[in-house]
Amino acid sequence: MPFTHILGQDMAISTLTRALTSGRVHHAYRFEGPPGVGKEMTATALAQALVCVGDDPLGCGACSACQRAAGRSPGRPASPLHPDVAIVARNFYPAATIGRKTDESSEISVDQVRTIVLQHASYPAHEGRARVFLVRDADELSTGAANALLKTLEEPRQGTYFVLLTSRPDALLNTIRSRTMPVRFGPLPEAVVRDALEAAEIPAERQELALEMAGGSVSAALELCDEEATEAREAFVRRVFEAVDARDLGMAVTLAESLEKDKDRLKADLRALGAALARRARGEVDEAPASAEVLARRYEAVGRAVVRLERNASPQLAMVSLVADLREAGRYCVP
Amino acid sequence: MDLEIPKKDLLRLVSRCQGVADKKSAMPALANVLLAADGSTLRVSATDLYLGVTGQVNAQVKTPGSVAVPARDLLERIKAMPDGPLHVTTSEGAQTTIKAVGSPRRYTLPGIPGAEFPQLPMPTPDAPRLELPVDLLALLIARTHFSISTDETRAHVNSALFEWSGDRVRMVSTDGHRLSKMEATVAGSAATATMLIPLKAIHELRRLADEARAEKDAPVVTITQSGPSAFFTIAGTQFSVKLVDAQFPPYQQVIPAMTERSIRAPRSALADALKAISLAASDRTGGVKISVTSGSLRITSESPDTGNAFDELTIDYDGPELTIGFNAKYFLDVLNGIDDEEIIFGISGELDPAVLKAGNESSERSYVAVIMPMRI
Numbered sequence: 001m002p003f004t005h006i007l008g009q010d011m012a013i014s015t016l017t018r019a020l021t022s023g024r025v026h027h028a029y030r031f032e033g034p035p036g037v038g039k040e041m042t043a044t045a046l047a048q049a050l051v052c053v054g055d056d057p058l059g060c061g062a063c064s065a066c067q068r069a070a071g072r073s074p075g076r077p078a079s080p081l082h083p084d085v086a087i088v089a090r091n092f093y094p095a096a097t098i099g100r101k102t103d104e105s106s107e108i109s110v111d112q113v114r115t116i117v118l119q120h121a122s123y124p125a126h127e128g129r130a131r132v133f134l135v136r137d138a139d140e141l142s143t144g145a146a147n148a149l150l151k152t153l154e155e156p157r158q159g160t161y162f163v164l165l166t167s168r169p170d171a172l173l174n175t176i177r178s179r180t181m182p183v184r185f186g187p188l189p190e191a192v193v194r195d196a197l198e199a200a201e202i203p204a205e206r207q208e209l210a211l212e213m214a215g216g217s218v219s220a221a222l223e224l225c226d227e228e229a230t231e232a233r234e235a236f237v238r239r240v241f242e243a244v245d246a247r248d249l250g251m252a253v254t255l256a257e258s259l260e261k262d263k264d265r266l267k268a269d270l271r272a273l274g275a276a277l278a279r280r281a282r283g284e285v286d287e288a289p290a291s292a293e294v295l296a297r298r299y300e301a302v303g304r305a306v307v308r309l310e311r312n313a314s315p316q317l318a319m320v321s322l323v324a325d326l327r328e329a330g331r332y333c334v335p
Numbered sequence: 336m337d338l339e340i341p342k343k344d345l346l347r348l349v350s351r352c353q354g355v356a357d358k359k360s361a362m363p364a365l366a367n368v369l370l371a372a373d374g375s376t377l378r379v380s381a382t383d384l385y386l387g388v389t390g391q392v393n394a395q396v397k398t399p400g401s402v403a404v405p406a407r408d409l410l411e412r413i414k415a416m417p418d419g420p421l422h423v424t425t426s427e428g429a430q431t432t433i434k435a436v437g438s439p440r441r442y443t444l445p446g447i448p449g450a451e452f453p454q455l456p457m458p459t460p461d462a463p464r465l466e467l468p469v470d471l472l473a474l475l476i477a478r479t480h481f482s483i484s485t486d487e488t489r490a491h492v493n494s495a496l497f498e499w500s501g502d503r504v505r506m507v508s509t510d511g512h513r514l515s516k517m518e519a520t521v522a523g524s525a526a527t528a529t530m531l532i533p534l535k536a537i538h539e540l541r542r543l544a545d546e547a548r549a550e551k552d553a554p555v556v557t558i559t560q561s562g563p564s565a566f567f568t569i570a571g572t573q574f575s576v577k578l579v580d581a582q583f584p585p586y587q588q589v590i591p592a593m594t595e596r597s598i599r600a601p602r603s604a605l606a607d608a609l610k611a612i613s614l615a616a617s618d619r620t621g622g623v624k625i626s627v628t629s630g631s632l633r634i635t636s637e638s639p640d641t642g643n644a645f646d647e648l649t650i651d652y653d654g655p656e657l658t659i660g661f662n663a664k665y666f667l668d669v670l671n672g673i674d675d676e677e678i679i680f681g682i683s684g685e686l687d688p689a690v691l692k693a694g695n696e697s698s699e700r701s702y703v704a705v706i707m708p709m710r711i
Contacts, residue, residue, distance in 0.1 A: 064450060068451065071451070073362065073363045073364060074363075075363060077361060077363065079361055079362045079363065081362075081364065081451050082453075083362060083384050083453040086361065093361055094359075096359055097359050097360070097361055098361075114488075115361070116361055118487075118488055119487055119488075120384075122490035122579065122580075122581065123385065123490070123563075123577055123579070123580070124563040124577070124580055126384050126453060126454075126456075126577075127453070127454055157580070
């Protein structure tokens with residue numbers, strides 16, 4: 001059974017299996033949860049169960065339909081091999097396939113929704129069981145794309161199902177949210193992430209830090225274990241500490257100017273900074289509570305900087321202002 | 336899979352399937368044709384999930400099996416082979432080798448296992464079958480295909496309605512501005528069927544019917560409706576169409592039961608005049624004014640951008656004057672679709688739809704086109 005491969009998401013799985021066994025599967029689900037906790041795996045398992053030609057309502061995982069629903073074509077687009085399972089995701093299809101001239105750089109375009117979803121939505125499933133659309137990172141749907149989807153999402157024809165995956169449910173339009181049924185995915189327990197890292201043959205010494213920072217996400221943990229990225233992050237943390245300890249903000253400005261434009265990368269670096277501060281605070285809380293308090297205040301400042309970046313602040317300004325905040329936090333420390 | 340087949344047989348099947356295989360599809364597997372060998376036949380199929388073509392031919396099959404290979408690549412390679420038998424084999428990992436018997440020329444193509452190709456719909460054995468002369472199918476399509484809506488998001492009008500009741504077959508299409516209906520009697524046959532055939536399939540059926548008519552004298556098409564699909568078999572090629580599952584608009588209400596005035600006009604002269612005047616009509620609307628007065632029919636076009644145009648035809652009409660605006664293209668499509676010498680042109684008021692009929696109406700074959708007027 002496809003659902004048995006998914007670990008640590010018992011609540012979500014039981015919601016779905018209950019719906020499948022009672023035959024009352026909602027036509028549009030919204031899987032919410034941090035990235036890398038099994039949302040897409042679960043959505044694929046749901047698709048398998050829906051198109052399976054065997055007798056098991058939860059999908060047998062062995063029939064040709066089940067295997068093709070989980071299999072992916074080699075090359076681009078890596079579409080499912082089953083004709084009734086389709087993936088909608090930013091830049092998933094070559095521009096020509098969805099009738100565009102350029103690739104989708106920042107959002108899922110209305111062209112993709114039209115060619116991949118709407119054109120097919122008025123026909124019954126090809127192999128007769130069900131048709132499933134998986135929308136990966138549904139918060140990346142452009143406003144036009146989301147609006148184009150509304151009517152179909154509200155009342156798809158019999159046997160058509162949508163699964164919207166998102167790690168930022170509040171970034172979805174209200175009209176999309178109200179048409180979909182939420183299924184929540186929590187962070188994975190540490191043991192599950194550790195098993196995944198074990199399976200990927202990550203050396204034990206790098207596992208600890210990754211587990212701490214990954215926040216229950218397998219994909220984040222695997223990324224954190226990458227040697228080169230780890231070093232780059234450690235160098236960033238070192239430079240921030242140097243800038244905080246410097247005599248003036250000169251170093252902070254130099255640091256900010258050397259940053260790349262990539263905001264996601266900066267956010268990841270800032271999370272590493274936060275984790276480093278938290279680690280230090282934990283180490284010092286017994287012997288030097290005052291210093292731990294400074295570290296805690298600095299940790300909060302890092303959190304604020306991440307929020308500013310999410311609200312589209314300039315990375316350079318956010319960085320300089322963060323260093324200023326970090327210095328400020330140290331100033332009131334009671335010696 | 337291991338088989339031997341004459342080049343011309345394989346070439347014919349693959350080139351017929353190649354048109355349906357979709358190179359730019361969202362599913363890369365659909366750019367392939369499926370070769371399936373079983374018993375003593377080779378079946379070649381391609382699909383874009385909405386249309387499917389399957390042809391079969393006798394071949395010397397040594398080992399049965401199936402493989403899917405890129406349609407375009409396969410076609411090019413078969414063309415480049417010398418005439419005579421070809422030896423087709425597949426090895427581990429769906430590598431397909433085509434070798435000319437008695438020649439060292441050989442190609443190897445990467446393919447995918449036949450099981451990874453989407454399943455093609457098959458009619459259930461007990462599904463009802465209808466038989467129709469290909470000529471009649473071609474006529475039904477020729478007179479109605481132009482008024483199918485091209486709006487792909489409105490599937491119920493992006494298709495033609497095909498109905499069979501008793502011994503009458505009927506095809507109707509509309510795009511909201513115009514409607515055409517062709518009806519004919521099939522002697523000695525009675526059946527009941529209703530299907531909505533999508534526009535893309537209508538184009539493909541038209542091509543298939545033209546090819547079949549060129550090859551044979553009076554071929555017959557077998558139509559089978561089964562599940563969500565309809566199957567058209569013409570001269571050994573099976574063509575499957577996924578039907579639109581929607582409600583066609585109630586077209587009978589659109590066709591006026593009678594019109595106040597009925598005018599006979601020469602078809603080719605009218606078409607010629609309309610074509611000439613529409614040159615001067617605005618590109619956006621294509622609107623021309625048609626006015627009937629005693630003994631003559633005037634076509635005019637006035638536009639501040641493109642200037643004016645005027646033409647006049649002599650017709651057999653005696654009555655009050657009436658002027659109606661129309662899109663000339665809608666008229667021309669109808670006039671070019673029929674081959675009678677005269678047409679019957681029925682009008683009522685300046686905001687009422689016009690009705691066009693073929694001059695030689697008979698109970699056996701009847702044709703009606705309805706065109707909505709426009710305000711100019």
